[in-house]
Amino acid sequence: MKVQGEPMRSIWVEADGWTVGIIDQTRLPHAFVKAELATAEEAGHAIRTMRVRGAPLIGATAAYGVCLAMREDASDAALERALTMLRATRPTAVNLHWALEGMRRVLTPLRPPERVAGAYRHAAALCDEDVAINRAIGGHALKLFQDAWDRKGRKGRLNVLTHCNAGWLATVDWGTALAPVYLAHDAGMPVHVWVDETRPRNQGAVLTAWELGQHGVAHTVIADNVGGHLMQHGDVDLCIVGTDRTTAHGDVANKIGTYLKALAAKDNGVSFYVALPSPTVDWTLQDGVRQIPIEQRDGTELSDVTGLLPSGEVATVRITPPGSAAANYAFDVTPARLVTALITERGVCPASEEGLLSLFPERRQAK
Numbered sequence: 001m002k003v004q005g006e007p008m009r010s011i012w013v014e015a016d017g018w019t020v021g022i023i024d025q026t027r028l029p030h031a032f033v034k035a036e037l038a039t040a041e042e043a044g045h046a047i048r049t050m051r052v053r054g055a056p057l058i059g060a061t062a063a064y065g066v067c068l069a070m071r072e073d074a075s076d077a078a079l080e081r082a083l084t085m086l087r088a089t090r091p092t093a094v095n096l097h098w099a100l101e102g103m104r105r106v107l108t109p110l111r112p113p114e115r116v117a118g119a120y121r122h123a124a125a126l127c128d129e130d131v132a133i134n135r136a137i138g139g140h141a142l143k144l145f146q147d148a149w150d151r152k153g154r155k156g157r158l159n160v161l162t163h164c165n166a167g168w169l170a171t172v173d174w175g176t177a178l179a180p181v182y183l184a185h186d187a188g189m190p191v192h193v194w195v196d197e198t199r200p201r202n203q204g205a206v207l208t209a210w211e212l213g214q215h216g217v218a219h220t221v222i223a224d225n226v227g228g229h230l231m232q233h234g235d236v237d238l239c240i241v242g243t244d245r246t247t248a249h250g251d252v253a254n255k256i257g258t259y260l261k262a263l264a265a266k267d268n269g270v271s272f273y274v275a276l277p278s279p280t281v282d283w284t285l286q287d288g289v290r291q292i293p294i295e296q297r298d299g300t301e302l303s304d305v306t307g308l309l310p311s312g313e314v315a316t317v318r319i320t321p322p323g324s325a326a327a328n329y330a331f332d333v334t335p336a337r338l339v340t341a342l343i344t345e346r347g348v349c350p351a352s353e354e355g356l357l358s359l360f361p362e363r364r365q366a367k
């Protein structure tokens with residue numbers, strides 16, 4: 001996507017051919033800061049501290065982390081150490097595991113002297129594949145936007161609600177849930193986005209709002225608890241969110257609060273779509289509520305808030321009493337029954353085992 005008119009991706013290899021460039025997302029929206037990763041440990045730290053975040057981008061960053069590790073030591077032992085370290089950075093996004101297993105599959109058969117070039121080749125291919133997948137998801141989802149717009153008689157604006165950030169900052173480019181928003185906007189559809197702030201890290205208020213503003217898309221930041229009220233009053237035409245891990249039966253892990261939004265959508269007859277790149281499907285799991293690991297992060301992400309002072313300085317302040325504990329669950333699981341449809345790069349399907357297998361028949365296990 002474009003930043004101040006400059007086309008760019010969320011991760012790239014610098015001109016030296018090996019340093020990895022990222023956007024430090026912890027500095028947005030008040031500063032646009034690029035950063036460089038020169039070691040696997042720096043890549044792991046960037047994922048853990050959410051300088052990069054979003055399931056597809058986590059996978060891409062981990063893949064480049066393996067590249068950086070191979071530059072230092074391309075031995076089998078070093079490969080295993082890098083895979084183990086990077087796999088432990090964050091537990092929920094299955095793209096991390098998918099990307100690392102892909103690197104292992106590609107690098108293990110290679111002789112150590114061939115591994116650096118092989119790693120960078122595969123990481124680059126993974127990034128290009130992510131961009132293509134997201135653009136395809138955008139195209140399939142755009143048809144759903146157009147149907148909703150037609151049902152409104154093309155009057156007023158198309159009101160879309162989204163939670164967290166599943167935009168291009170969460171991926172290598174385009175985004176997943178926001179890809180159709182950009183396509184609809186560019187096609188002249190008067191799309192407006194209700195942006196859930198998405199406590200506690202405010203990925204919506206901070207990242208989604210910034211992205212949409214950069215692209216000129218109309219949007220309104222709302223508190224997380226407002227969505228149900230808007231749906232009750234007919235102010236939401238559809239909901240679309242991303243996912244960090246979706247089971248083979250269509251249960252969707254996504255940012256905490258997604259489940260509650262899906263319940264409100266169901267209660268008000270509002271379509272609830274999930275943009276789902278196939279690398280985010282965990283084909284080994286069936287029951288998401290019981291099987292998907294839910295990341296718990298430091299309570300200070302809840303007790304403290306970071307923002308801009310009138311002086312222009314960025315500061316962090318505490319909002320809870322010193323003695324209060326804070327439980328910081330980073331994801332929840334929306335059962336398939338609350339999902340209107342999954343939007344993949346191969347098309348739209350029901351949130352069910354049969355729905356996914358209809359688009360990915362190669363995943364049918366020999367019964």
Ligand SMILES: CSC[C@H]1O[C@H](OP(=O)(O)O)[C@H](O)[C@@H]1O
Nearest residue numbers: 053054055164166170242254255
């Ligand atoms: C397209 S994946 C985006 C997904 O990742 C976010 O989580 P986090 O910001 O903690 O990495 C959130 O669940 C988004 O929906």
